[in-house]
Amino acid sequence: MINRRVVLAAHVSGMPRESDFRIDAVDQPPPGEGEVVVRNHYVSVDPGMRGRLSGEASYTAPVPLGDVVGSATVGRVIASNNDAWPVGEWVAGAFGWQELGLSPGGRGIRRIPEGPIPPSAHIGVLGIPGLTAYFGLLDIGQPKPGETVLVSTAAGAVGSAAGQIARINGASTVGIAGGQAKCRWLTEELGFDAAIDRLAEPDMAAAVARECPDGVDVFFDNVGNSLIDPILPLMRQHGRLVISGQTADYNLGREERVGLKNTRSFITARLKMQGLVVFDYAREFSKAWTELTGWIQDGRLKYREDIVDGLESLPAAFVGLFQGQNFGRKLARLVS
Numbered sequence: 001m002i003n004r005r006v007v008l009a010a011h012v013s014g015m016p017r018e019s020d021f022r023i024d025a026v027d028q029p030p031p032g033e034g035e036v037v038v039r040n041h042y043v044s045v046d047p048g049m050r051g052r053l054s055g056e057a058s059y060t061a062p063v064p065l066g067d068v069v070g071s072a073t074v075g076r077v078i079a080s081n082n083d084a085w086p087v088g089e090w091v092a093g094a095f096g097w098q099e100l101g102l103s104p105g106g107r108g109i110r111r112i113p114e115g116p117i118p119p120s121a122h123i124g125v126l127g128i129p130g131l132t133a134y135f136g137l138l139d140i141g142q143p144k145p146g147e148t149v150l151v152s153t154a155a156g157a158v159g160s161a162a163g164q165i166a167r168i169n170g171a172s173t174v175g176i177a178g179g180q181a182k183c184r185w186l187t188e189e190l191g192f193d194a195a196i197d198r199l200a201e202p203d204m205a206a207a208v209a210r211e212c213p214d215g216v217d218v219f220f221d222n223v224g225n226s227l228i229d230p231i232l233p234l235m236r237q238h239g240r241l242v243i244s245g246q247t248a249d250y251n252l253g254r255e256e257r258v259g260l261k262n263t264r265s266f267i268t269a270r271l272k273m274q275g276l277v278v279f280d281y282a283r284e285f286s287k288a289w290t291e292l293t294g295w296i297q298d299g300r301l302k303y304r305e306d307i308v309d310g311l312e313s314l315p316a317a318f319v320g321l322f323q324g325q326n327f328g329r330k331l332a333r334l335v336s
Helices: 047-053 119-123 129-140 157-168 182-190 204-211 225-234 264-268 278-297 311-321
Strands: 004-009 021-027 035-044 073-080 090-093 100-103 150-151 172-177 196-198 218-220 237-244 272-275 305-309 329-333
Touching: 004 311, 021 311, 035 119, 047 264, 073 100, 073 119, 090 100, 090 119, 119 305, 129 157, 129 218, 129 237, 129 278, 150 157, 157 172, 157 218, 157 278, 172 182, 172 204, 182 196, 196 204, 204 225, 218 225, 225 264, 305 311, 311 329
Parallel strands: 150 172, 150 218, 172 196, 218 237, 237 272, 305 329
Antiparallel strands: 004 021, 035 073, 035 100, 035 329, 073 090
16 A cells, blocks of 8 residues: 655744645555554644644654654544454544554544544544633633633634533633634624624724623633733633634744733733643543533534645645634545
8 A cells, every 4th residue: 555645844934835845655564463554534734733843842742854744633444453443444543644544553543433423523623623622611711601701713623612612601702703704604603692803803902892891701712922912901800811722923933922011910800821732631531522522413512624625735724724714624635
């Protein structure tokens, strides 16, 4: 078998470029004792991967030049020397941007249960994005009925799930998204109480104050300090800030990144701000999957997938993440 894959051709500096990646092909040997070969049907395109592509250490190791770009994957077992993983079974893993993945002893893969939820959802709303929203909001944000939750990048995979989970828990939800179509989706399809079009608002603090007249109790942020700082004075007493991502900072040098000026709000409003790495909650994933699945099945949690086709589409899809081109969970379909 031949395994085609997208590898890192150059460390990314500033905005990513398609030329930072290249496609190569390697021989895929048959599985050895206990090994399983998976053909990936879908792979994810993740903004959080940006930090690992610069060559700098993050909370996970950087991707070396020539290595496969990491991502979540979902596919089918096509060759197996492991009775626990029969050929034809759907599995989720983290094999990255490649057509085939090899699992030693069945490690690094999990079985996708049969049912009405499509396999692709298991690397989206039931994958790292959904889990990040679930634990970030419920464990750190802890929204209470009647409170107001503000969510940035609310039309993305993480933000859209976080806002809906806030609604499920009785909070009012305001989302920030780029463009009227995304804002309409938030309010008309997902049930957000209001949506702010960041492309149409010259003063984000004024826009948030307009839509959250009583202040913000929980701010679930995926953007970074450029948005956090103007929101800090709008936080209510004992407000909580959940730092999930920093899409505005991923492509900036250290000297270009915005700092925080309104830190007095932490004292006057007794605020708490905490980041999260979802893998810290790995022991609780099963509980989260059960609850998220239930919400999907009863219609309270909806999701959107933004799918491109083919391995060749991945570099452009990744670049597009930082140009506001994605709408929902960005995936590439490798098997039609």
